[in-house]
Amino acid sequence: MQHKSFKGMICPIALSLDRVGEWWSILIIREAFYGAKKFDEFQKGLPDIAPNTLTRRLKRLVDADVFERHRYSDRPARYEYVLTQCGRDFYPVLWSLAIWGNKHFSPNGDIISLENLKTKKKAVPFLADKVTGKELLPSDYKVVAGPAADNELRRKIVNRDALAG
């Protein structure tokens, strides 16, 4: 697939999508959280992916620092793909997508949910602000430029209702 890279965009969402935004990539990361490490384990969890697509996506995710590739057999040479710290930090993105999908695209109720290992209670996951301890609602916040923003982005944030619903 041909597409314009998002790498030059001064936006943390675009930079993330430049790494994982290709078709299948996020589901490959999902499989890693389900325990997949070897090529055929990823294939088993994603039976519809073409093997050459899986190969390309895994390589891309290694380049993006989401996976580390370890050789686990010499003859023949075989590799497994292990989540890096950066890859493990993707967990909240996966669950945000799961929450949205459960809510809007699964009319018969949740497909998966999370259970607390200690209390055995089902989690109610949501985006919170550590400072207030409350839910992070778009109506209570505005986007501000950080130290890595450029002037174009600063103008955009000033001129528009910034990322507020």
Place this chain on the structure above:
Amino acid sequence: MQHKSFKGMICPIALSLDRVGEWWSILIIREAFYGAKKFDEFQKGLPDIAPNTLTRRLKRLVDADVFERHRYSDRPARYEYVLTQCGRDFYPVLWSLAIWGNKHFSPNGDIISLENLKTKKKAVPFLADKVTGKELLPSDYKVVAGPAADNELRRKIVNRDALAG
């Protein structure tokens, strides 16, 4: 672009990506949160997108119930694209991606962040569990099947370290 649909997958992440997983779609939603409604406003925020791609993606996002299309001019017929409730609920996904990108792909610090309108303090957004009031860490939870899971998914969840880092 040709790709296999994720629509038949029993997985809330796949169902979400089936709606918004195409290249550019999530950045189009980002622009809506920055205030874009009209075609040329989306174009202005995403100068590298080809107009026919933008047209196709907007149509797809209307079909996916992320945007509602309103006619704002009759001669010529012109439309604007307004986030639905489903689209507004995408906000935590956008911010999860922003957090991940700020942390891992922006070596000079945050590109954007959120400021609380009342307290003027910068937010520290994170994924929390409403039940415990604490951060939702993969090590403290396991994935369980919900009412809409099928048998294949139930087997997968039982057999693997489910979505735990």
